[in-house]
Amino acid sequence: MIRPESEKELGEIIAAGGPFRIIGGGTRPVGHDVDAEPLTTSALSGVKLYEPGALTLVCGAGTPMTEIDAVLASEGQQLAFEPMDHRGLLGTAGPPTIGGVVAANVSGPRRVRAGAARDFLLGVRFVDGMGNVVKNGGRVMKNVTGYDLVKLMAGSRGTLGVITEVSLKSLPAPEARAVLLIEGLDDATAIEALSTALGSPYEVSGAAHVPVGLDGTPVTMIRVEGFEDSVARRAGLLRTLLTPLGGLRHVELDPGMTADGWAWVGNAAPFHDTTGDVWRISAKPSLAPDLVAAAPAERVLYDWGGGLIWIETPPGADLRERLGAFDGHATLVRAAAETRARLDVFHPETPPVAKLSEGLRSKFDPRGVLNPGLTRRNPSAAPDGPRKNA
């Protein structure tokens, strides 16, 4: 495992060799297998600047999430996009890093209101496939100086550059939280309830539905956060607002219970310790019930008001074929190697978009040394040696 101690050293290593399999904490191995030398950013670690009064945090890409959470918590702040922890779902171990969160644009339940990881990423430094150290963005919230490569790097999964440093916008952690739980709704009614709640002025910060809850009944969960008096009031208003849709309604205020409940949703806990393939669908929320009905689903969890759907299917099933074309995309997050050799992990792009993506790769990584083959299935590819470019 290559473990550069500085950005400069990383640049020299990349300029001199490759290909590399880029790793932060190694807890999110989503994608096709990359047969290349592992290179970790874990030594590029540590908080470099934290200004709570400006809501900004700058840190090395290898900084563990636990360290970031602790630093922010000391000032009553947090990362509002609530990044998911993939370890339970993927059976991985070790410390998740902020670089991995950013490179995979990992967001959690609060994404539906607050935004995704990419929305809180103010700046990046990265090393491209030629070994150049590049910076983009900065540490201020409003910045339109030049192209926004920050957004390009967020979610690029180490295929355009190795992120070495990130600056992030933090936000105050809410003082209190209340969750409206509704039992007994079918999927379509649940999505309607979530949509109504999200369209209300009560600042809903979580909107999830599980068709088979812990005790076997469907549970719809709606979260509000803020000042203590305010959350109880708003949860009550939501309860009244959603009365016409039926179900058994209950407001939960207990901090421990509500925290556990949203971690369960955010970390896709229903799929921990199960054996099927797990798909993550990002879709226009109102499509969610029909997409699930069309899927060979063994287990389902809706988040983001229906905009995010986790589906477990029997191993090897081609979910995309069953769903057809829709406004959104499906990612095969967990499956055996033979399934991933047969099915694309990431949703195939349309020809004009694929041409742009390939063009960007050829500019940022002309030798094809950064995570070659991670995002695109190529059954005939020779696993060793740098990829030749068209």
Place this chain on the structure above:
Amino acid sequence: MRMPEPDSLVLSRKPRIVALLLEALGRDAVIDAPEEVRAYECDALTAYKCPPLAVVLPSSTEEVSAALKICHREGVPVVPRGAGTSLAGGSLPTADSVILGVSRLTDILETDLGDRVIRVQAGRTNLSITEAVDDSGFFYAPDPSSQLACAVAGNIAMNSGGAHCLKYGVTTNNLLGVTMVLMDGAVVELGGAHMDAAGYDLTGLVCGSEGQLGVVTEATLRILPKPEGARPILIGFDSNEVAGSCVSDIIRAGVLPVAIEFMDRPCIRATEAFAKAGYPDCEALLIVEVEGADEEIDHQLGLISQIAKPHDPVELRESKSSEESARIWLGRKSAFGAMGRINDYMCLDGTIPVSELPRVLRRIGEMSREFGLDVANVFHAGDGNMHPLILFDANKPGDLELCERFGAEILKLCVDAGGCLTGEHGVGVEKRDLMGHQFAPVDLEAQMAVKDVFDPHWLLNPAKVFPLEATASRRGRARAA
């Protein structure tokens, strides 16, 4: 302002180019008479003007594609134009360019309240989007002060902000997808009504690319439910620096206002003379607005008062009604008009870390004395986006140039303080030649490589954003080809 020499070959082929555009789009959509193209010679940066070769006003994505195909084949530079409100010269033409205006693309294509999205054609004005969903209890969050006139196309090109970014973000945080036509005429669909990108976040890359990567014809935008209510508090201070510290303290205390606006004494005095909002005559004032139900607003404004008190405010005025709120906002909203009434001014747009506000304001004051030009400050303090207004006399020879030199020094100061050249107006031509102060050559090279992919011949809005020397070889490609 230096612009590239027009391509004489393109100029000499104007009749052929116009004929091709007429054939494709019809007489109604092509403007080529010299006296008529003059209406497009500049945008809101009126100091620089140049009539274009021709103007096309397509009515559909297909027509945009047809026009771009012709220009691509003929090697004609194309300058996309939204409503022409750019303060940075983003749609300033060159003599050999065709202006592609999206002003006829104004339809709402789909309003989907359940999914909280609206799909519109990109020539539609910003404010009309909120107006379209207002009765249903929704709004479109980015609110640049030109929102009555500016088009979504321009908002996307410049990644426009507004006063409420602290809570709701800027255009890129509220843009879910676009239909875009590349320079070669290819139509690309990016994103949609779903909440994250399938592969690379190309929607995020296109937003803020100043019309250099493609022409956006349609956009899917996030709309949000309107808050239960909103009310401001006005706080006056006898020093800019104390006001700056108070901003930082408010944010740090865990209150998240929807806006924190700042005005200094020159600006307060000018707006008082004009709008008579009843502002205190003090060095600096903040307007802090919070949202929620009445009791939540009271709670938050109470917290803000407690934070402000140790800073010895000379005035603390909590709004208790919509009339009082309107009065507090009256002066701020008339600030630019009031300044324009007493003077010519140049509005800057740098951003700095909030913690640097006191130091940067003090330094701008010193520089004002060095240059002998007055400065008024009115800006979005919560996110550090400053708008120093440099006052000058357009009729006095040399004053504009002096003002521009002063402006450049202020923007460099913003960069050196850890900020950036532009927070919401864009680089355009105005700050193009300052880019080297913020970015190393390798940083600019990475950005220009993106344009190489989307527009290999550098025909779309080519002389903007990057220093001319840095793009010369690329811009020559079309001619060489």
